[in-house]
Amino acid sequence: xxLHKREEFSLKEQELAAFAKALSHPARIxxxxxxxxxxxxxxxxxxxxxxxxxxxVSQHLKELKNAGLIDGTVDGPRSCYCINxxxxxxxxxxxxxxxxxxxxxxxxxxC
Amino acid sequence: xxLHKREEFSLKEQELAAFAKALSHPARIxxxxxxxxxxxxxxxxxxxxxxxxxxxVSQHLKELKNAGLIDGTVDGPRSCYCINxxxxxxxxxxxxxxxxxxxxxxxxxxC
DNA sequence: TTTATTCATCGTATAAAAACGATTAAAGAA
DNA sequence: TTCTTTAATCGTTTTTATACGATGAATAAA
Numbered sequence: 001x002x003l004h005k006r007e008e009f010s011l012k013e014q015e016l017a018a019f020a021k022a023l024s025h026p027a028r029i030x031x032x033x034x035x036x037x038x039x040x041x042x043x044x045x046x047x048x049x050x051x052x053x054x055x056x057v058s059q060h061l062k063e064l065k066n067a068g069l070i071d072g073t074v075d076g077p078r079s080c081y082c083i084n085x086x087x088x089x090x091x092x093x094x095x096x097x098x099x100x101x102x103x104x105x106x107x108x109x110x111c
Numbered sequence: 112x113x114l115h116k117r118e119e120f121s122l123k124e125q126e127l128a129a130f131a132k133a134l135s136h137p138a139r140i141x142x143x144x145x146x147x148x149x150x151x152x153x154x155x156x157x158x159x160x161x162x163x164x165x166x167x168v169s170q171h172l173k174e175l176k177n178a179g180l181i182d183g184t185v186d187g188p189r190s191c192y193c194i195n196x197x198x199x200x201x202x203x204x205x206x207x208x209x210x211x212x213x214x215x216x217x218x219x220x221x222c
Numbered sequence: 223t224t225t226a227t228t229c230a231t232c233g234t235a236t237a238a239a240a241a242c243g244a245t246t247a248a249a250g251a252a
Numbered sequence: 253t254t255c256t257t258t259a260a261t262c263g264t265t266t267t268t269a270t271a272c273g274a275t276g277a278a279t280a281a282a
Contacts, residue, residue: 003242021132027116029120029124115269155258170260
């Protein structure tokens with residue numbers, strides 16, 4: 001019985017988990033890094049640079065887009081993607097808030 | 112054919128993805144947050160605080176431990192867990208390096 | 223108009239994750 | 253020793269993720 005229970009957690013927890021999930025595959029990390037460096041930007045370039053089929057890359061791009069981490073624009077027959085820095089900063093900030101802040105208060109070992 | 116291709120990416124990309132994967136479930140976010148706040152620390156307390164069965168919580172703890180994000184100590188019949196801040200900082204730093212640094216250079220929109 | 227090119231989507235197959243109950247192992251209490 | 257408590261592990265089921273080829277839609281070129 002695998003009734004998933006994601007909904008039974010707080011919205012903040014679900015949001016952070018969803019963000020992390022978008023980053024949880026090396027292909028998506030690689031895509032984001034390439035977009036950050038601006039070497040590749042168009043879908044076809046990403047396909048060439050990755051060891052995956054075109055349909056698979058397209059699928060990963062869709063997941064990143066659904067998570068709000070990238071934006072896509074249609075440029076004729078091509079699709080161009082770029083990082084949504086605002087979303088990225090938001091999530092990184094929330095992780096820092098949730099953990100780093102508390103870290104300072106609880107530097108000593110626990111058990 | 113789902114021959115997974117995680118190995119075909121760089122080690123750094125695989126490491127970051129593995130870190131993100133550990134954070135990709137709200138239950139694990141919740142566990143980490145509780146450990147950070149030090150309200151709960153012992154496995155049994157976490158089980159009470161979460162809407163999951165004991166075996167499921169134990170499984171999530173194991174994943175966090177395998178990812179190096181928490182440490183566990185046996186205390187008699189109990190198990191006590193705490194966050195590995197060093198690992199946490201390492202990964203957060205790498206994400207910042209990979210994205211935030213480049214962000215400064217490429218503030219303008221892409222496409 | 224016809225033909226390529228580019229990419230998203232669909233359908234499908236396999237692998238991994240998530241969840242639980244049952245069992246096991248180890249420590250403490252009776 | 254026997255019983256209880258605590259938590260890890262095992263086995264199983266269901267859901268989700270990953271990956272690809274094939275198809276389709278839209279633009280550009282011939």
